[in-house]
Amino acid sequence: MSPSILNRIAVLRAERGLSRQQLAEAVGINYQTVGYLERGDYNPSLELAFRIAEYFGLPLEAVFSRQPFAPMSSQLYGKEESA
Amino acid sequence: MTEARPEHPVIAAWHRRPLSNRVGSRRFRRRMLVATYSAWIAVAVIVKVLSFGPLPPFSLTMILVAANVIIQGVWVGRRTIISTPTLVDAELDERLVQIRNAAFRTAFRVFAGVALIGWIVAMEAMQLQPNDAGRLNAWLIFFGVALLANTLPTAIVAWREPDPIEA
Numbered sequence: 001m002s003p004s005i006l007n008r009i010a011v012l013r014a015e016r017g018l019s020r021q022q023l024a025e026a027v028g029i030n031y032q033t034v035g036y037l038e039r040g041d042y043n044p045s046l047e048l049a050f051r052i053a054e055y056f057g058l059p060l061e062a063v064f065s066r067q068p069f070a071p072m073s074s075q076l077y078g079k080e081e082s083a
Numbered sequence: 084m085t086e087a088r089p090e091h092p093v094i095a096a097w098h099r100r101p102l103s104n105r106v107g108s109r110r111f112r113r114r115m116l117v118a119t120y121s122a123w124i125a126v127a128v129i130v131k132v133l134s135f136g137p138l139p140p141f142s143l144t145m146i147l148v149a150a151n152v153i154i155q156g157v158w159v160g161r162r163t164i165i166s167t168p169t170l171v172d173a174e175l176d177e178r179l180v181q182i183r184n185a186a187f188r189t190a191f192r193v194f195a196g197v198a199l200i201g202w203i204v205a206m207e208a209m210q211l212q213p214n215d216a217g218r219l220n221a222w223l224i225f226f227g228v229a230l231l232a233n234t235l236p237t238a239i240v241a242w243r244e245p246d247p248i249e250a
Contacts, residue, residue: 020248020249028176029176029177029178030102030104030164030175030176030178030179031104032104032164032178032247032248033176033177033178033179035248036178042178044177045177048176048177
């Protein structure tokens with residue numbers, strides 16, 4: 001099994017107040033697939049990854065990564081997460 | 084750079100029915116599958132028992148046809164994320180296409196074994212009993228294999244697919 005690709009879809013979706021159904025319709029997939037992506041149970045194709053990143057208006061590496069994402073707070077304020 | 088080709092107006096106007104996500108929990112689906120195939124075996128046993136009575140072979144065969152049609156209607160007739168093996172690529176996203184292809188791979192392996200064994204057993208049944216009883220045995224095997232051919236990929240998806248998540 002290929003290593004999982006990490007993503008920020010759940011965070012971005014919550015930030016924009018989108019349901020899985022809305023995101024799924026916007027990028028042309030079944031909403032169950034959105035759940036699989038968010039849980040890391042399914043690695044998207046490059047095309048789907050680009051579609052999702054473009055929908056959020058972000059570069060691909062801001063949405064998907066092979067390494068764990070740094071906490072948003074540390075990226076925004078330059079602070080390490082205390083927990 | 085080539086421009087994206089606009090969709091044909093007839094195709095664009097065609098209202099594609101969405102796939103239903105109402106498929107129940109995995110536990111429920113697995114129980115339904117076991118119940119379905121058990122019910123078919125029960126029907127086959129009943130038909131075999133009825134064959135000792137006055138019913139003509141044609142009527143007995145029609146009972147098997149009805150059982151197959153009902154089971155296929157239940158499992159294959161609905162447009163859900165479980166019945167992906169009956170849908171074309173354009174109606175599925177990439178994950179569902181992968182699930183469908185994996186189901187076809189497994190189904191082919193299972194079906195090939197069952198069909199080969201069923202073929203040999205049906206031939207032997209006809210040779211050992213070259214009469215209506217032997218023919219009925221062969222028909223029972225044929226309808227069982229036919230049922231698997233039509234429902235196995237869908238059954239595999241239903242068996243494997245985890246519980247649905249909320250939208």
